[in-house]
Amino acid sequence: MKRILAALLLVPCLALAQGYPSRQVRIIVPYPPGGATDVMARVIAQKLGETWGQQPLVENKPGASGSIGSDLVAKSAADGYTLLMQGTQHAINLSIYKQLPYDTLRDFTPVAYIGLAPFLLVLHPSVPATSVTELIAWIKTRPGGVNYGSSGVGGAAHLAGEMFKTAAGVQFTHIPYKGAAPAMADLLGGQVPMVFDPIPTSLPHVRGGRIKALAITSAQRSPLVPEVPTVAESGLPGFEVAAWFGLYAPAATPADIVGKLNAEVNRVLQLPEVKEKFAALGADTSPMNADQFALHLRAEVAKFAKAIKDSGAKAE
Numbered sequence: 001m002k003r004i005l006a007a008l009l010l011v012p013c014l015a016l017a018q019g020y021p022s023r024q025v026r027i028i029v030p031y032p033p034g035g036a037t038d039v040m041a042r043v044i045a046q047k048l049g050e051t052w053g054q055q056p057l058v059e060n061k062p063g064a065s066g067s068i069g070s071d072l073v074a075k076s077a078a079d080g081y082t083l084l085m086q087g088t089q090h091a092i093n094l095s096i097y098k099q100l101p102y103d104t105l106r107d108f109t110p111v112a113y114i115g116l117a118p119f120l121l122v123l124h125p126s127v128p129a130t131s132v133t134e135l136i137a138w139i140k141t142r143p144g145g146v147n148y149g150s151s152g153v154g155g156a157a158h159l160a161g162e163m164f165k166t167a168a169g170v171q172f173t174h175i176p177y178k179g180a181a182p183a184m185a186d187l188l189g190g191q192v193p194m195v196f197d198p199i200p201t202s203l204p205h206v207r208g209g210r211i212k213a214l215a216i217t218s219a220q221r222s223p224l225v226p227e228v229p230t231v232a233e234s235g236l237p238g239f240e241v242a243a244w245f246g247l248y249a250p251a252a253t254p255a256d257i258v259g260k261l262n263a264e265v266n267r268v269l270q271l272p273e274v275k276e277k278f279a280a281l282g283a284d285t286s287p288m289n290a291d292q293f294a295l296h297l298r299a300e301v302a303k304f305a306k307a308i309k310d311s312g313a314k315a316e
Contacts, residue, residue, distance in 0.1 A: 020080055020257050020260060021052055021054070021080065021081065023054075023081065024054055024055075024056065024057055024081075025048075025052075025056040025057070025080070025081050025082075025083060026056065026057050026058075026059055026081065026082045026083065027041050027044075027045055027056050027057070027058045027059070027083045027084075027085050027247075028059050028061050028069045028070075028072055028073050028082065028083065028084050028085070029041045029058060029059065029060050029061070029069065029085050030060075030061055030062060030063070030066035030067070030068060030069025030070050030084070030086060031060065031062050031066060031069075031087075032060060032062045033060050036087070036117065036198075036243075036245070036281045036282075036283065037085055037086065037087045037245060038058070038060060038085075039277070039281060040085065040114055040115070040245055040278065040281065040283070041058050041085035042058050043274055043277050043278070044085075044114070044247075044265060044268055044269075044274075045057075045058050047268040047271060047274060048264060048265070048268060051264065056083075058085075064097075065089050065092075065093055065096075065097075065154065065315065066086060066087070066089045066090065066093065067093055067097065067100055067101065067102075069084065070084055070086060070090065070093075070102060070108075071100075071101045071102050073108070073248065073249075073250060074101075074102035074107040074108060074250060074251075075102075075250075076250050077250070078109075078249065078250040078251060078252040078253040078254075079253070079254075079257075080249060080253055080254070080257040080258075080261065082249075082250065083111065083247055083248065083249055083261075084108065084247070084248040084249070085114075085245070085246075085247055085248075086245070086246060086248060087156075087243055087244065087245050087246075088155075088156040088242070088243045088244050088245075088300070088304075089154075089155065089156070090104055090246070090248075090297075091104065091297060091300035091301045091303075091304050092154060092155070092156065092159065092304045092308070094301055094305070095301070095304055095305040095308045095309070096154045096304075096308050096313060096314065096315045097315050104297075104301060105297070105298065105301060106251060107250070107251050108248040108249070108250065108251055109248060109249045109250065109251055109252070109253045109258055109290075110246060110248055110290055110293040110294040110296075110297050111246070111247040111248055111249050111253075111258055111261050111262055111265070111290060111293070112246065112247040112261065112262045112265035112266060112269075112287075112288070112290070112293065113244070113245075113246050113286060113287065113288040113292070113293040113296060114244075114245040114246055114247060114265070114269065114283075114285065114286075115244065115245055115269070115278055115283040115284055115285045115286055116218060116242050116243070116244045116283060116284050116286050117198060117199070117242060117243040117244065117245070117281065117282045117283040117284075118199070118216050118217045118218035118222055118242035118243070118282075119156070119157055119160050119196040119197055119198060119199075119216070119217045119241070119242060119243070120196070120197055120198075120199055120202045120203070120206070120213045120214075120215075120216055120217075120225070120228065121135075121164075121194065121195075121196055121213070121214045121215045121216070121217065121231065122187065122194065122195055122196075122197055122202050122205075122206065122211045122212065122213050122214065123135070123193060123194050123211060123212050123214055124187055124188075124190050124192070124193050124194070124211060125209075125210070125211065125212060126190060126193070127193050127194065127212075129214065130212075130214075131214065131234055131235070132168075132214060132215050132231055132234035132235045132236065133234065133235040135194075135214060136168045136169075136170055136235065139168075139170040139171070139172075140170060142171075144171060144173075145170055145171025145172050145173065146171075146172065146173070146193050146194065147172070147173045147174075147175050147192050147193065147194075148161045148172050148173070148174060148175065148192060148193070148194045148195060148196065149174075149175045149176075149177055149183040149186060149187060149192040149194070149195040150174065150175075150176060150177065150183060150195065150196055150197075151176075151177060151178075151179050151180040151183055151197075152176050152177065152178060152179070153174075153176045153313060153314070153315070154308075154313055154314070154315050156241060156242065156243045156304075157180075157195075157196040157197065157198075157243075158174060158176065158196075158313065159241060159304060159307045159308065159311070159313065160196040160217050160241040160242075161174060161196050162174070162307050162310065162311035162313065163239065163241050163307050164196075164231065164236070164239070165311075166307075166310055166311075167236045167238075167239055168235075168236060175192055180197055180198055180201045181201065183195050183197065184197060184201050184202065184205065187211060188205065188210055188211065196217065198243070198282050199222070199224055199225065199282030200280065200281060200282045203224075203225065203282075213225065213228050214228075214234075215228060215229055215230060215231040215234045216228045216229070216230050216231070217230070217231055217239070217240065217241050217242055218230060218240060218242045219232060219240040222284060223284060224279060224282060224284070241303075241307075243283075244296075244300075245283070246293060246297070247261070247265060249261070258290050259290065262289060262290045265287075266287040266288075266289075269285040269286075269287050270285070270287070
């Protein structure tokens with residue numbers, strides 16, 4: 001009898017998944033148009049629309065480091081029709097904001113891991129180091145350490161520097177900028193000696209010889225810059241921090257809908273044209289199932305919580 005009741009309860013869920021989506025899906029991007037998160041959401045939406053026969057609507061709801069748009073999704077109906085496209089900041093905000101209007105782990109269902117976009121550790125040519133080991137030794141000779149720049153307080157690039165400082169046992173002073181472009185401008189001008197920067201904004205200057213790429217912050221070398229070693233293999237074993245992107249639904253979204261979305265998005269991520277567009281953003285697609293993505297999110301929340309505690313970083 002229990003098995004019969006369980007089967008009867010499952011029928012409506014199966015019917016729901018088979019008919020999904022029966023109307024337009026919204027993908028909320030909690031940042032302004034034009035950034036990596038927005039571009040990725042639009043690429044995925046276009047490809048999903050080709051299969052579904054109706055284009056998902058991408059809506060930008062920026063503000064408070066992504067928390068305004070994220071809160072909108074957290075409080076939406078758990079029916080698969082309102083989704084969130086978020087970056088690494090989703091894992092960071094839980095620790096860097098004293099009061100979030102939602103709980104990152106409790107109020108969302110991880111749907112699909114989209115991809116990884118590591119940072120390059122880039123130096124001004126005047127810095128006399130050609131390896132991470134040499135850089136650490138040089139910093140230790142400088143009274144008070146050195147400055148490093150990033151795209152802003154509380155972002156993954158900022159915390160990459162703080163984690164490097166802890167792992168290497170050196171002294172850093174963080175110089176925050178309002179975006180990657182002004183940070184790069186000051187690096188080129190020699191106002192800061194080093195920056196943790198996304199590949200797309202750094203690589204043209206590296207190729208042109210105006211700055212030098214010392215290492216990449218991901219666990220493995222990137223196919224976008226295979227000649228650049230990782231920080232981990234260059235003297236700081238276990239070092240890993242990068243920007244990454246994911247798709248979420250409100251908590252309690254039916255598992256069958258989550259499974260269907262995960263399969264559809266993972267299919268899209270394997271398309272050569274999608275891989276090419278993501279590569280232009282400095283990102284490598286890395287499909288996971290929903291359970292794997294949930295474990296990844298929890299691990300990243302814990303990692304950034306420690307980095308924020310150790311550094312004393314606070315939201316602007």
